[in-house]
């Protein structure tokens with residue numbers, strides 16, 4: 001665990017980022033003594049014109065890398081598009097798209113807490129009218145008649161043998177982090193099932209990590225473009241099915 005004084009500086013930096021008073025209360029001091037993530041102590045994050053409330057409910061705390069995936073997605077959609085955010089968590093991706101592009105977004109997750117959180121976050125960002133949010137094991141509850149211009153997903157993609165810091169493991173669900181098949185399990189399932197939910201020439205956009213690249217490069221009958229993030233890591237996969 002990080003040193004108390006380092007964590008205190010990080011909390012003040014996060015408060016500065018959000019224009020909050022640079023004071024640390026007694027309860028916050030107690031939280032700083034644990035390994036609770038700084039963003040959870042503050043209680044929300046703001047990125048891409050969206051505020052996401054964070055609670056102690058073990059959902060994934062949205063990461064800055066995901067903001068880059070969202071910005072990339074804007075190149076493939078417009079206000080007439082229909083988008084599906086698979087594995088929505090707190091709703092960050094789907095809500096940011098609904099708010100910035102003003103299009104219709106469906107969002108699904110297997111975790112009930114993710115659904116409660118996404119519904120609440122959609123409301124506070126005033127996109128509850130253009131979002132449909134429901135519990136689903138990937139596509140299982142998505143109506144078979146639905147066809148999307150874009151299916152976007154930041155699924156669990158960490159290989160099961162990777163050891164993460166306790167500040168992640170104690171505060172974020174393993175179900176949100178780890179994936180079988182060396183981190184490729186969800187990409188395989190999504191690629192096997194997405195075609196019938198996409199309009200012809202529709203796109204799939206995945207958040208990925210370096211270790212997923214080989215699997216995607218070998219996947220048959222897709223056109224694949226991979227983009228790096230600001231730290232020069234492979235981060236965004238943009239995919240179209242070949243006919």
Ligand SMILES: C[S@@+](CC[C@H](N)C(=O)[O-])C[C@H]1O[C@@H](n2cnc3c(N)ncnc32)[C@H](O)[C@@H]1O
Pocket residue numbers: 059060061062063066086087088089090091092093108109110111114136137138154155156157175176177
């Ligand atoms: C890495 S988190 C991403 C959360 C959010 N999209 C984001 O970028 O901040 C992965 C999410 O996938 C969800 N998930 C795991 N298995 C799933 C499944 N079979 N079907 C739908 N969602 C699933 C988890 O509950 C978790 O919320």
